[in-house]
Amino acid sequence: xxxxxxxxxxxxxxxxxxxxxxxxxxxxxxxxxxxxxxxxxxxxxxxxxxxxxxxxxxxxxxxxxxxxxxxxxxxxxxxxxxxxxxxxxxxxxxxxxxxxxxxxxxxxxxxxxxxxxxxxxxxxxxxxxxxxxxxxxxxxxxxxxxxxxxxxxxxxxxxxxxxxxxxxxxxxxxxxxxxxxxxxxxxxxxxxxxxxxxxxxxxxxxxxxxxxxxxxxxxxxxxxxxxxxxxxxxxxxxxxxxxxxxxxxxxxxxxxxx
Numbered sequence: 299x300x301x302x303x304x305x306x307x308x309x310x311x312x313x314x315x316x317x318x319x320x321x322x323x324x325x326x327x328x329x330x331x332x333x334x335x336x337x338x339x340x341x342x343x344x345x346x347x348x349x350x351x352x353x354x355x356x357x358x359x360x361x362x363x364x365x366x367x368x369x370x371x372x373x374x375x376x377x378x379x380x381x382x383x384x385x386x387x388x389x390x391x392x393x394x395x396x397x398x399x400x401x402x403x404x405x406x407x408x409x410x411x412x413x414x415x416x417x418x419x420x421x422x423x424x425x426x427x428x429x430x431x432x433x434x435x436x437x438x439x440x441x442x443x444x445x446x447x448x449x450x451x452x453x454x455x456x457x458x459x460x461x462x463x464x465x466x467x468x469x470x471x472x473x474x475x476x477x478x479x480x481x482x483x484x485x486x487x488x489x490x491x492x493x494x495x496x497x498x499x500x501x502x503x504x505x506x507x508x509x510x511x512x513x514x515x516x517x518x519x520x521x522x523x524x525x526x527x528x529x530x531x532x533x534x535x536x537x538x539x540x541x542x543x544x545x546x547x548x549x550x551x552x553x554x555x556x
Contacts, residue, residue, distance in 0.1 A: 373535075412454050412479050413549040419459035420521055420528055421542050429470070429523030430463040431503045433488070434552060435477035438514040444475050447486035454481055463521075473506060479553075489513050496536065500529075504538075506530035517552055519545070 343359040346352045416432065423430050433440065448469060452458060454476065460486045465472045472485035490502065491509035501523075507518035508552055511531040518531040529538040540548075 334335070345368055347467050358500040410481065412553050413546055415454045415456040416459065416519070416549060417542055417546045418474075419456045420519060420545060421522045422456070422460055423463060424526045424542075427523055428460070428463050428465065428521065429503060429539060430459075430519070430520040430521040431473040431488075431507060433473050433475045433486075433507075433510055434517040434519075434549075435482075436476065436515040436517060436552070438516065440475050440477060440482075440510075443473075443486050443488060443510070444477070444483040447475070449483045450481050451483075452481045454479065457525040473510075499524075500536075500538070504529060504531075504536060508534070508536045511535070517548070 339362075346355045347359055395475065420430070420432075422428075433443075448482075458481065459474065461467065462474060469485035473488050474484045475482045475486055488506040489509040489512075490505045491512055492505075492545065493508060493512075496505060496508065501524070503520045503522070507520045507529070508531045510516050510518055511532045519533070520529040521527075522529065527539045528542070529536060530540060530548060531537070531546075532548075
């Protein structure tokens with residue numbers, strides 16, 4: 299019997315890290331029960347076919363395992379895409395960029411050009427209790443969701459944002475998508491989260507914001523039509539009743555890290 303070495307420890311550590319990432323992503327997307335179900339199935343398969351060497355059950359489970367990878371890819375294509383995007387996220391490797399690239403430009407001044415119009419628009423809509431849902435693209439493209447609405451492709455502008463979400467506007471019910479520092483489209487349809495953790499007092503906009511944050515790495519802003527409060531959703535987490543200063547800080551971090 300071979301002795302336990304560094305290679306074995308590294309093998310276990312890498313596998314544990316991958317499982318942790320999968321667990322976190324599926325928990326944020328609301329599919330954690332499926333994750334545990336798949337994990338339980340793998341444990342039963344290993345125990346029955348490898349340890350107890352049950353031929354009949356092992357054969358049946360082997361057939362399931364042979365097509366299981368394809369089924370999992372079909373069922374969890376969004377989660378797999380998000381896992382790969384997070385793994386290669388340039389923000390995780392930003393320290394390498396700092397080592398080899400020294401920029402004299404001030405990123406904060408550049409970010410304020412895009413952040414302040416969004417913050418001012420949200421503040422004004424909060425005062426008038428105008429409902430709004432703004433989604434900002436990150437690493438995962440939102441082209442499919444952009445096509446569900448009307449293409450605008452305009453510069454980020456406070457008045458334009460307010461006019462789109464004005465109650466009599468035909469686009470006010472859908473979501474606005476911002477990508478590459480431009481307003482790409484409005485009136486977009488987003489996936490709705492079915493999480494039971496969302497308070498019943500929150501409506502469809504909040505569920506849609508949480509839904510897009512679970513399906514992608516996008517950052518979503520919600521202005522409540524009932525209370526005028528501002529909420530944000532990112533990486534499967536919904537934070538309600540944030541101040542304009544907090545919103546500006548979070549948005550600044552997004553645009554600086556792009």
